[in-house]
Amino acid sequence: MISTEEKRKVVMVVMTGNMLLDFSGPSDVFTHANNCLQNLQPGSGYEVLIAAPSADHKVTAATGVEIHCPYSVMEISTPIDTLIVCGNDFREGSVEAFEDFYKWLSKINAGNTRRIASVCGGAFTLAKAGLLDGKRVTTHWDLSERLKKEYPLVQVNSNHFFTNDGNIYTSAGVSSGIDLSLAMVEEDFGKDVAIRVARKLVFYLSRPGFQTQFGSLLPVYERENIGQKIQHWLIGHLHEPVDVNRLAGQMNMSTRNFTRVFHKETGIPPAKFIEKLRVETARKFLEDTDVPLERIAEKCGLGSLVSMRRIFLRHLMTTPSYYRRNFKTALKEAGMEDLLIPQATEKIDTI
The missing domain is CATH 3.40.50.880 (Class I glutamine amidotransferase (GATase) domain)
Known part of the structure; x- marks a missing residue:
């Protein structure tokens, strides 16, 4: 001793x-x-x-x-x-x-x-x-x-x-x-x-x-929060050009009023919210699928691979390829893909 x-x-x-x-x-x-x-x-x-x-x-x-x-x-x-x-x-x-x-x-x-x-x-x-x-x-x-x-x-x-x-x-x-x-x-x-x-x-x-790299870029908003309301629609349109005017129209609000209310309820401007949601969605592709990086960038509206890399470095301090290597679904990495829930993968692939 x-x-x-x-x-x-x-x-x-x-x-x-x-x-x-x-x-x-x-x-x-x-x-x-x-x-x-x-x-x-x-x-x-x-x-x-x-x-x-x-x-x-x-x-x-x-x-x-x-x-x-x-x-x-x-x-x-x-x-x-x-x-x-x-x-x-x-x-x-x-x-x-x-x-x-x-x-x-x-x-x-x-x-x-x-x-x-x-x-x-x-x-x-x-x-x-x-x-x-x-x-x-x-x-x-x-x-x-x-x-x-x-x-x-x-x-x-x-x-x-x-x-x-x-x-x-x-x-x-x-x-x-x-x-x-x-x-x-x-x-x-x-x-x-x-x-x-x-x-x-x-x-x-x-x-x-x-x-x-472990935390979510966006908080979980309450159901009545404008961020939660617009997020459901936005997820299905990330691959399209989306700006504040289009979001305001989706909520039947003027651009000025939408921007004011959105910033007040979420704490961030609409453009920053969109970019963070694009990164969050790309993270799920990287974790749960083998979809090529270029295709993920396209699906999530992140532009080219160079652009997606730059945005990942800004938000997560890492690159998409490095993130995939370190955060890919553990069951897949261990050769146990059959234990994954099929519905979850299918839902991600259809975004």
């Missing part, structure tokens, strides 16, 4: 209502790092403490699994090497319920904690404690706009899997907590140790791409 006296203390705070991978992924990284270090750097490693933000030590995951943490975070004394807040409890009244935790968190600073980090929605927890003001951070792509709105002093960029600004480290959605933890291991003990851990977990040491 490695002596805990020389280990770096990693405290992982598990918040209620989140995915198990938010904390289990990072904790496995640090645990496997200990195993590698036994031979490579004896006497060094991590002391991983899993803690609840409540005095009763209990946390309930999104799956309904109840976790009894060995510690309440308020029982842990500083100094701490690395504090990682895994997720955020978005339930109404959670801030009041965890008043003691937020008091404890407010005392965390660079003087008693070398690194302060978050996984996924954990950025909201750190922001609530005032730890992210003026910092460059990331969070899950689906939460980034909400974080910007609720905490305007925080500089949010949801493109990256993880980022750091000074002693503040934040990671994006769920599995990116593994990316961040591997980067921390590399920072502490070198690339060789980090590579060994990544291989053990069958994971990239440095995952290619950006979080942007």
Whole structure:
């Protein structure tokens, strides 16, 4: 056993209502790092403490699994090497319920904690404690706009899997907590140790791409939203020339009034909406079919292959061919096409 006296203390705070991978992924990284270090750097490693933000030590995951943490975070004394807040409890009244935790968190600073980090929605927890003001951070792509709105002093960029600004480290959605933890291991003990851990977990040491590639470019609008109404018609006409005048006519509105209402209800101008919908539709072709790239560009109204490539780089930071290689339907890639739902493929092919 490695002596805990020389280990770096990693405290992982598990918040209620989140995915198990938010904390289990990072904790496995640090645990496997200990195993590698036994031979490579004896006497060094991590002391991983899993803690609840409540005095009763209990946390309930999104799956309904109840976790009894060995510690309440308020029982842990500083100094701490690395504090990682895994997720955020978005339930109404959670801030009041965890008043003691937020008091404890407010005392965390660079003087008693070398690194302060978050996984996924954990950025909201750190922001609530005032730890992210003026910092460059990331969070899950689906939460980034909400974080910007609720905490305007925080500089949010949801493109990256993880980022750091000074002693503040934040990671994006769920599995990116593994990316961040591997980067921390590399920072502490070198690339060789980090590579060994990544291989053990069958994971990239440095995952290619950006979080942007996983998120939807368009939100799901409510049924009465003008964006939702026009989208049903627009999907069947993407291969045709479509401009704001044609959309306005389809909605029996003047161009000026349509543009005003559309921007107000969707938050983006019609032209940008059309382009994003074209890219979203092209993504489905790339994921679920073997239709040639040139044909996809034609079907989706993206112009030439050069034009589609340029638009993909602007929205997804990748090319159509690279996207297809990395996001093609997993069952097809594994030679299990017979398990795909035929209706879904047929519907896509008829767009």
